[in-house]
Amino acid sequence: MILIDQHAAHERIAFARLRAAHGRREIRRQRLLFPLPVEVDEIAAALASDDRLLEPFGFEVSVAGRTLQVRAVPEMLKDADPKPLLRDVLGQLADGGVGASALERVDHVLATMACHSVVRAGDTLGREQVQALLTQLDGVDLRSHCPHGRPVLLRMPLAEIERRFGRT
Numbered sequence: 189m190i191l192i193d194q195h196a197a198h199e200r201i202a203f204a205r206l207r208a209a210h211g212r213r214e215i216r217r218q219r220l221l222f223p224l225p226v227e228v229d230e231i232a233a234a235l236a237s238d239d240r241l242l243e244p245f246g247f248e249v250s251v252a253g254r255t256l257q258v259r260a261v262p263e264m265l266k267d268a269d270p271k272p273l274l275r276d277v278l279g280q281l282a283d284g285g286v287g288a289s290a291l292e293r294v295d296h297v298l299a300t301m302a303c304h305s306v307v308r309a310g311d312t313l314g315r316e317q318v319q320a321l322l323t324q325l326d327g328v329d330l331r332s333h334c335p336h337g338r339p340v341l342l343r344m345p346l347a348e349i350e351r352r353f354g355r356t
Contacts, residue, residue, distance in 0.1 A: 189343075189344045189346075189349060190327075190341050190342070190343055190344075191332075191342045191344065192219035192322075192340065192341045192342060193309065193338060193339065193340060193341070194307055194309065194313060195306060195307060195308055195309040195311075195334075196310070196322060196333070196334035196336075196338045196339065196340045197325055197340045197341070198306035198321060199299075199303055199306050199334045199335060199336070200302075200306050200328050200333070200334045200335070200340050201306075201324045201325065201328055202301075202302035202305050202306050202327075203298055203299055203302035203334070203335045204266065204327070204328050205218065206262075206264060206298045206301055207298050207331075208246060208293070208320065209264075210245070210298060213244065214244060215244065215246035215260065215262050215263075215264075216262070216263040216264075217246050217247075217248060217260040217262065217263060218248065218260060218261055218262070218263045218266040219235075219248075219259065219260045220258060220260060220261065220270075223257035223258060223259050224254050224257070224258040224270055224271070224335050225256070225257055225258075226249075226255070226256045226257075226258055226270070226271050226274055226275070227254060227255055227256075228254055228255075228256055228274075228275060228278060229254065231282050232252060232256075232275065232278040232279070232282060233251055233253065233256065233279055234282050235282055236249050236251050236256050236278060237251045241281060242277070245255070245262060245263060245277065245297060245298075245301065245323075246260070246261065246262030246263065246264075246265075246317075247260065247262065247274065247277070247326060249274070256274065256334075258270050258274060261273070261274075262301060264301075264305055265301060265304060265305045267305075268304040268305050269304075269319045272304070273300075273301070276300045276304065277297055277300055277301060280293075280296050280297045280300050280328065281297060282350045283296075286325055295335065298335070300335060300336030302335060302336070303336070319341065325340070328340075
């Protein structure tokens with residue numbers, strides 16, 4: 189039997205897509221109809237004022253003091269709430285990962301973005317959503333974990349199931 193963590197699986201798929209798009213410098217944007225104000229701390233505002241920092245991740249913002257005006261978000265994350273998403277991304281960029289390489293820092297940001305874009309553990313998925321998720325899993329390395337280190341799937345041999353039910 190194979191058990192799949194739907195959040196970890198979906199997160200792994202989203203991370204792989206974001207990483208590939210970022211590597212090609214092709215993270216598409218979804219422009220917002222109206223700018224969305226987001227209050228942040230001074231460090232986050234200073235980071236956001238450097239267009240070169242957020243644009244490669246698909247964000248378009250302008251800064252006025254400690255208020256960001258979000259004008260575009262990554263297309264893959266158009267359904268995510270932009271406020272906590274942007275705050276978390278800026279938090280990752282501010283933290284920087286002491287001793288981490290540039291690639292590791294980018295991966296941390298992409299992992300944060302992937303986490304915000306996917307189904308949550310416990311969400312009910314319809315049959316079509318489950319089938320789509322399983323089909324998309326075919327395109328990623330299943331030996332790996334989600335970007336936060338959790339396994340995507342667990343294999344439980346029949347012998348283990350029998351042992352747990354006291355059949356052996």
